[in-house]
Amino acid sequence: MAVNLQYKKDSDKSKSTNKSDLSFDLIIKKINLYLNKFSGVPLREKLFFIQHLGIMLKAGISMSTAINTLSQESENKYFKKILIDIANSVTKGTSLSASLKPYSHIFGELFISMIDAGELSGKLEEVLAQLYIQLKKQHELISKVKGAMTYPAVIIVAMMGIGTFMLVFVVPKITSMFADFNAELPLPTKILISVSNTLVTHGLIVLFILILFIFMIVKILKTYKGKYYMQALLLKTPIFSSIIKKINLAKFARTISSLLKTDIMIIKTFKITGNVMGNLHYRKALMDMAEKIKKGGQINEVIKNYPKLFPPIVVQMVTIGEQTGELDNILLELAxxxxxxxxxxxxxxxxxIEPILILFLGCAVGAMAVAIVMPMYSITTAIS
Incomplete structure (x- = not known):
């Protein structure tokens, strides 16, 4: 009897442990899922999905089976769950585009609209191929921009770090000797000493203010107005203006071309393209164009109204495309x-950018050197 009681206790204890382990595992899974959800779905995952879905459909594999198979291949747990949900929805008879709509925040309007058009026209495999190229080009474009901006960013951060180190540790040691001579210090030296003393004595406060300032700037830039005015400023900045325009024009041309190939109506095409544009000025322009085209305006005539965003070459290419009926191909070439x-x-x-950074660095180092050398020269002259 005692043995049975002991066995029962051990069994209950084991069950309790198993339950706690299961609940802990469940919590961990939920946390991981949330983190994956928070971080979003990488573009490479979507590219893999589109490319292989097209291949599998071409091979005669059913839609639900293909999506289920691809869900098992996904490394992103959040995306895996989404694909399983989509596969289940498709199995129940829902179209792929309709199954994707609950996840529009992941796939985007362009993606869903093109899939919808592909299903309606019976050219889903072709549309998937176009969509793959579209997203791949977009990914390559973003990667190139990020890659090109990494070097200047690293240099700027390094410069700021070295400058701070100099002001906190080096400058105080050099300037401390000036106090012994009670000499009248020039203005540059006074400014340098003042900045150095502020960083040494109130470094944490300065850091806090800096972090708060950056946080506020980021917060402002996330608002529509903040983003709008910042983008307006960048569109007027000499170096960045050209880059931003080229990136947006490439995206505009390729997106319009891809959508036209799927037989989506031109008005909807412009609206979808407007929504996928990251630059608010281009987005607003395309939305306005859609309304003007709806009222009977020609595309080339409508685009002419935005010369600051669309250069003459774009207008000419669009005009040729409209006249020849090859607008999609012309825009593809333009893209x-x-x-x-x-x-x-x-x-x-x-x-x-390198010469600009070197010039800026030279000016900063030169100013610091002048601020240190000027009083030393004065003191040496006074002593002699």
């Missing part, structure tokens, strides 16, 4: 032209 332009610009960007 490739601007993508090549962006590629060349990104390759040359470090060599353009």
């Amino acid at each position: 490739e032209f601007y993508e090549n332009e962006v590629d060349q610009t990104m390759n040359n960007l470090p060599s353009i």
